[in-house]
Amino acid sequence: xxxxxxxxxxxxxxxxxxxxxxxxxxxxxxxxxxxxWTAYNGIANGPGLHRYNHQTVxxxxxxxxxxxSTHTQNIENLWVCMKRKKxxxxxxxxxVLGTHLIEYMWRQHFGDRPCENLVRANxxxxxxx
Numbered sequence: 001x002x003x004x005x006x007x008x009x010x011x012x013x014x015x016x017x018x019x020x021x022x023x024x025x026x027x028x029x030x031x032x033x034x035x036x037w038t039a040y041n042g043i044a045n046g047p048g049l050h051r052y053n054h055q056t057v058x059x060x061x062x063x064x065x066x067x068x069s070t071h072t073q074n075i076e077n078l079w080v081c082m083k084r085k086k087x088x089x090x091x092x093x094x095x096v097l098g099t100h101l102i103e104y105m106w107r108q109h110f111g112d113r114p115c116e117n118l119v120r121a122n123x124x125x126x127x128x129x
Contacts, residue, residue, distance in 0.1 A: 005108060007101040015039040023050040033070055035059050 044054035055070040110117035
């Protein structure tokens with residue numbers, strides 16, 4: 001359970017838009033937790049090698065599935081944190097939202113110390129002897 005996250009800006013939140021993004025960015029075999037929204041129906045049985053362990057919760061019945069303990073609180077919390085960061089940067093135009101999402105994901109992965117973390121990111125990418 002790495003709790004890795006990523007975010008992609010989309011114009012529509014339908015299956016035709018979301019499923020190709022999932023297939024492109026999420027490693028096959030990954031466990032994906034979601035609610036039972038119709039657009040997510042095809043996640044488990046993607047084309048070719050794109051197979052996932054898709055766990056769902058029916059929010060109209062439970063917030064946590066009583067059998068599998070599946071819930072979506074982690075992603076809900078992630079959205080709250082992203083929105084809070086955006087709200088704290090008042091005056092930013094919606095056209096830079098993608099940049100804010102990228103920065104947020106980078107800080108999630110590398111922390112809040114920009115200089116040190118830039119060096120660490122480069123060390124991870126480029127091994128120097």
